[in-house]
Amino acid sequence: MHFNTIAQNKAKTRQPVVPDHQVVTFKKLAEDAGISFTMPDNFKSIKVINSENLSFDYAMTMPGHTFEILFNVQSVKPDWDNYEHNKNTPGRIVPNPDSSYLDASQAQAATLSAESKYFVRNVSPHILTQFNADAGKTYLVNLQDLPETHHYKYALIFALEKNRIGYFTAVCLTNDKGPEFYRTINQARSCIKFN
Template structure:
């Protein structure tokens, strides 16, 4: 359990900001490559219909998304068992990320118009990210234990959010999660604005997993 907690903490840290050692390693690698020959940088994902639709959903939730280099778009799972808005993978790395964004504008409009007594009012829309994250993590985990933690405020602030939670999951061998072994699920929320859910899947949970997370750590955040 102690090792599992350390893994979760490492995942949060890696998602929240780029590790200095990785940034320095990239600089050294690119400098060496330029010294040998001019290398054409990897092409970014072109504007597919799925990407444009996701960016519109993100804009409605006051979220910005920039497709990170090195990744490849996947068809996002959207069926009766699981629903996400966008997905991408690192080719050859057995690593992929699913995204879901939701605006809270309509939820807040309905909540503020509610005239029932306080005891009968629905949950505050700003707390919905907790139930959403827990429900999705439980659906993925099945009977396996889930390690959940609040994301520290200073890390949430890097994404212009107000609150967040993380869930480290040992996945059962299921088609629902493409037979991946591990998942790190993160939820972020911005008051009166929207929520972000990000799920990172991998078949390993060592340094390579979090190095891959780092490559996408700045691709999505709330707008200031």
């Protein structure tokens, strides 16, 4: 009977779960870009990086691991309206909005990289299907020693795009690019995808 009383008292004093403001804000941004986001188990929000050279929409970590993921999401729908309106204007070159994810991810890789070269791969059709994406690239980068990236050594950048909808980048930071890094990424991989 004593244990039942303790359990009842604990249940009564439990506070309601308050939504994480960063997650709520990021989910709205993602939704506007045609992307769904679900906070993965065992992860928590951390302070978002916003500096002169680096800016992200959301950041999370897995407590107890030297690992962070930084996200950006972007809708290209407004850019498509502009593109359709101006693409046939004589003398005007208007880039296809679906390629803007390449510029964004290449800029991130160049800003983060300690070297002028980094490893780039196309995302396989199998992986694109899992994220409901049409195109994608990954970049493996040796990082500059920056306070904004908490002095991590490596980044794996995922850039995925859905035609006429939007794109997202996920920058995974670590000090060890061994098997544990990829296992941790796998624990978070289903948290974001296109609708």
